[in-house]
Every structure is written in C-alpha cells, then in structure tokens.
Amino acid sequence: MMRPRRLRMIMACMAVLLAGPFASGDEIPLAARKSGSEFMSRQTQDMQNDDTSNPAMLWVLEGETLWSKPAGTANKSCSSCHRDAATSMKGVAASYPAFDETSSKVINLEQRINLCRTEQQKASPLAYESRDLLALTAYLARQSKGMPIEAKDDSRTRPFREAGEKLYSERVGQLNLSCAQCHTDNWGQKLGSALLPQAHPTAYPLYRLEWQTVGSLQRRLRNCMIGMRAEPYAYGDQEFVNLELYLMWRARGMTMEAPGVRP
Amino acid sequence: MARALVNVPANARRGDIIEIKALISHPMESGFRVGTNGKIIQRDIIQTFTCTYNGEEVFKAKYSPAIAANPFISFSTRATDSGEIVLAWRGDNGFEAVETKQITVE
Numbered sequence: 001m002m003r004p005r006r007l008r009m010i011m012a013c014m015a016v017l018l019a020g021p022f023a024s025g026d027e028i029p030l031a032a033r034k035s036g037s038e039f040m041s042r043q044t045q046d047m048q049n050d051d052t053s054n055p056a057m058l059w060v061l062e063g064e065t066l067w068s069k070p071a072g073t074a075n076k077s078c079s080s081c082h083r084d085a086a087t088s089m090k091g092v093a094a095s096y097p098a099f100d101e102t103s104s105k106v107i108n109l110e111q112r113i114n115l116c117r118t119e120q121q122k123a124s125p126l127a128y129e130s131r132d133l134l135a136l137t138a139y140l141a142r143q144s145k146g147m148p149i150e151a152k153d154d155s156r157t158r159p160f161r162e163a164g165e166k167l168y169s170e171r172v173g174q175l176n177l178s179c180a181q182c183h184t185d186n187w188g189q190k191l192g193s194a195l196l197p198q199a200h201p202t203a204y205p206l207y208r209l210e211w212q213t214v215g216s217l218q219r220r221l222r223n224c225m226i227g228m229r230a231e232p233y234a235y236g237d238q239e240f241v242n243l244e245l246y247l248m249w250r251a252r253g254m255t256m257e258a259p260g261v262r263p
Numbered sequence: 264m265a266r267a268l269v270n271v272p273a274n275a276r277r278g279d280i281i282e283i284k285a286l287i288s289h290p291m292e293s294g295f296r297v298g299t300n301g302k303i304i305q306r307d308i309i310q311t312f313t314c315t316y317n318g319e320e321v322f323k324a325k326y327s328p329a330i331a332a333n334p335f336i337s338f339s340t341r342a343t344d345s346g347e348i349v350l351a352w353r354g355d356n357g358f359e360a361v362e363t364k365q366i367t368v369e
Contacts, residue, residue, distance in 0.1 A: 052270040055333040058288045061266055212291075212332035 002072040028184060028198060030253070037257055039188075044209070046148040048261035056138055056207040056259030059131075059214045063139025066132060072123025078136075081120065087144055093137070094256050097154045097245040098148065108241050109137050110216060114149040128235035134214045137205050141258030149202065149256060151249035158240075164246030165183065167239060173230030179243075200251035203260025217244055269350055270366040275342035276350065283322075284337045285350050287360060293317040309354035312336060317346040326354070342368045 006068075037045055047053050068079040082088040096109040107115070113136050114125035124134035169180045182191060183199035191195065204217040211219075218240050225232040233239045287309070294306025306328060308315040314322040321340045350359045352360045 052268060052284045053335050053337075055286060055335070058286065058333060059267065143279060170357055209331070258319050 026184070027189070033105055033200060033251065033254060034187075034198055035200055035254060035257060036262060037203065037260060039195050039197045040261075040263060044261055047161040048203075048257065054207070054259065054261055056205070056214050056261065059135045059207075060142045060259060062131070062135035063137075063142075066136055067139060069170050070121075072117065072121035074120065074122040075186055076121050077115060078116070085139065089140050089143040091144050091147050091150070091260065093141040094147045095150040095152065097160075097241050097248065098152065099154075105238065106157055106245050108217075108244050109140060110218075111236065111241070113137065113140075122136045124263055129216060129219060130230070134205055134216065137190060137216065138214060138259045141205060141256070144256045146200045147256050148253050149248055149251050151245065151252045153249070157245065160242045161245050161249050163239075164242035164244070164249075167243050173225065173228035175228050179224070179230070200254055201247045202251055202254050203257040203262070205258065206260035206262050214259065217247075265307055267350070267352075267360055267362050269362045271348050271366060273365070274367050274369070277342060277344075277368050279342045281342050282337060282339045283348065285312075285353055285362070286333065286335045288333055289333045289352070289354070289358070291328075291330055291334060295328065299338075301352075307355045307358075309334065309338075309352045309358065312339070313351050313352050313353075314338070315349045315351075316340060317344060338359050340365065344368055353358070 017115045039049060040048075047055075051057050064085075067085055068077050070077045070080070079085070093109055096112065097106045098112075098158070099105070100112075100115070110126075110128065110133055113133065117125055126136075151161075167179075169178050171178045171181075179199065182196050187196050187198045201217050204220070205214050207214050208220075219232045219236055221240055221243060222232040222235075266288040267300040270282075272281050272299050289309055290307055291309065292304055292307040294303065294308070296304045298304045308328055308330070309326045312322075312324040312326065313320060322338050324336060326334065345366060348366055350362045350364075352358070352363045
C-alpha cells in the first residue's frame with residue numbers, strides 16, 4: 001500500500017509533466033536561452049571558470065600532448081598538418097557537427113578526429129569515451145572557449161537538422177517522453193530532485209561530478225534516453241549526430257564554455 | 264602517468280600569504296564498489312599528500328576512500344625564502360606523483 005503522502009508527491013510530479021503544453025513546438029525565444037551553467041551552484045560555476053580547479057583541464061593537458069604525438073603507420077601527428085591548434089583549431093569545435101563532403105553526411109567532432117586518424121595518420125580509430133578521444137575533443141573544444149556557437153544553416157545540413165529536430169520532439173520510451181517536454185516546455189522546474197536545464201550543449205565534452213570523469217555529449221544523451229526508459233542509440237549513430245546538430249543549432253550564438261563542469 | 268595541475272605563484276613578497284592549488288588525475292577507487300563480475304573492485308586511493316617548502320614540511324593531508332576522483336586541494340602558506348615547493352601524492356599500489364615548482368621571494 002502506498003502511503004498517501006508519497007502518492008501525492010508522485011501525482012504532483014506527473015502534474016508538472018502533464019501541465020506543460022503538449023508538443024507545443026514553442027521554442028524558447030533566443031534571448032531567453034540559458035546555458036546549463038546558469039542553473040548550477042556558485043561553487044560549481046567557480047570550479048568551471050577557474051582553470052586550476054576545473055578537472056576537465058587534466059584532459060585538455062593530455063590532449064595537448066596527443067596533438068603533437070605521431071600515430072599510425074603514416075607516423076604523423078595532428079600538428080604535422082594542422083600546426084598550432086591555438087590558431088588552426090580556433091572556432092572549429094563551435095561549428096561541429098558539420099557536413100562532410102566525402103561521406104555526404106553530417107559528422108561530429110569525434111568522427112572528424114577519427115577520420116583524420118584513419119585517412120591521414122593510418123591509425124585505428126579511437127573508441128567513443130576512451131580517454132584519448134575525450135582528451136583530444138576536450139583540447140579542441142578548449143580552442144573555441146568564449147566563441148559563439150556557429151551552426152550553419154544550408155541546404156546540405158538542413159535535412160540532418162530537421163531529422164534531429166524530429167527526434168527532439170518525438171515521444172520515446174516506456175515513459176513516453178520527448179526531449180522537448182522537459183527541456184523546452186518545463187525547463188527551470190524540477191524532475192524529482194533534479195533541476196531541468198534547457199539542454200544547450202555549450203560545454204561539451206565536460207566533467208560531470210556525478211560521473212567523476214569527462215564525457216561526451218552522446219554519453220549525456222544516452223543518459224537521458226535511459227532515464228526515459230528508451231533504448232539508447234549506439235555511440236556514433238547518425239540519429240545522435242543529427243540530434244547533436246539540432247541542439248547546436250538551437251544554441252546558435254551562445255558562448256562556448258568547453259570544457260565545462262556540471263553536477 | 265599521473266597528470267597534475269599545480270598552481271604556485273612564481274613571485275611573492277617576503278611574509279606574504281600565498282595560495283597553493285593542486286589538482287591530480289587519480290581514480291580514487293573506494294574499494295566498496297562491486298564490478299560487473301560481482302567481485303569487489305580493489306581499493307586504489309591516494310593516501311597522503313605532502314607539501315614541502317625548501318625541505319620543510321608545511322602542509323600534509325590524509326585522504327580517505329570518500330574523496331572523489333581527481334582530487335583538488337587548496338591551502339596557504341607564508342612566503343619565507345626563494346626556493347623549491349614540492350608537492351607529493353602517495354597512495355595504494357605504489358602510486359607516487361611529485362611536482363616541483365620554483366618560487367622567488369623578494
């Protein structure tokens with residue numbers, strides 16, 4: 001038998017979700033958008049903004065080493081072609097996912113790094129969430145810190161973005177929820193004890209205190225999907241890349257904070 | 264190899280109180296978690312952190328399994344003389360990481 005108080009709490013939680021305008025499609029006005037860091041405590045914000053206390057900087061340092069370390073049978077390092085990342089990679093992470101001519105589809109930063117590895121360095125691709133790939137993406141993302149997110153809107157990327165938008169607003173899983181129901185319709189409210197942010201990917205890859213490590217945006221998306229009791233897509237699936245593209249487009253013009261810290 | 268991010272001011276005036284901040288990459292495996300095979304994951308933590316200033320110990324900390332991964336520490340000391348500030352972390356499985364920074368005191 002459920003205690004009445006507990007039942008009332010569950011009803012209240014459901015009411016929050018049901019009260020939101022269903023599949024409203026009313027996007028958050030551009031000026032009303034807030035980065036996830038604005039929902040954090042002051043302490044966590046300070047941790048993110050101070051390079052000496054931001055644990056993700058450990059990955060950035062490692063990425064810096066990897067940048068100039070030769071790999072693969074071609075014995076080339078990233079810096080053999082791209083030279084100094086501070087100039088050549090400035091703003092790059094802020095404009096990914098981007099269209100790739102060869103495969104005629106949109107790819108994300110991790111896939112771009114792995115393309116370089118297989119095509120140029122003749123090395124094996126790095127696994128998703130491996131320390132090396134996170135270190136390289138963190139190092140690249142760091143070169144875009146403070147720059148505005150630049151999601152291109154052209155005829156080649158639009159179909160992928162629209163596919164991502166569809167995923168964002170489509171209900172999935174046993175809980176029958178969509179991303180939009182929490183992050184567009186009910187941001188700022190609570191889901192259980194967690195505060196719902198607006199889901200702008202301004203700081204990826206980021207150090208999540210809960211994970212005690214750095215993770216990619218796709219790891220976060222998988223988290224949400226598991227929470228909705230939906231079967232998550234595999235790492236690197238086109239669905240995830242499309243969703244990443246839509247989220248970046250939705251956050252266009254917002255400031256890159258990567259590598260961030262989140263609770 | 265362990266990576267550490269250490270922040271020690273390069274210059275200070277004699278008698279000034281300086282802040283030292285250090286972050287180290289370490290899993291801090293508590294020894295209480297169970298792995299996918301049903302077995303306890305062996306404890307792997309940093310046990311002690313020490314800071315010596317020109318050979319003299321100025322700060323020491325004991326770490327416990329409850330401390331999160333990649334621990335950050337911040338403390339202050341008084342700038343007395345120019346010289347070496349050595350930070351050392353030691354722990355399970357023979358873990359040892361030592362970082363040395365120079366400080367100029369005028």
